[in-house]
Amino acid sequence: MAIIIDVIKNGPDQLTNMQWDVLLDKGLLPDLYVECDSCEDTILWSEMYRAIFRARDHYCPFCRYLENKENTRLLD
Structure with a gap:
């Protein structure tokens, strides 16, 4: 689990070959x-890319929606 958190926070470029082996063998499971x-x-894994790399907020879709709604309200 620590490897997955490292990938999410620091990117996959920081992993050693041994960490890659563990990630691919044990880390990419749906649970x-x-x-x-x-x-x-x-x-959810299906939302992970958006939360980490696109939006860069580490929010679930609902919290992202609430945050965007609040930001929009502040601009009005």
């Missing part, structure tokens, strides 16, 4: 997850 930084709910 492993990362928690939302806001509500601590689990972020």
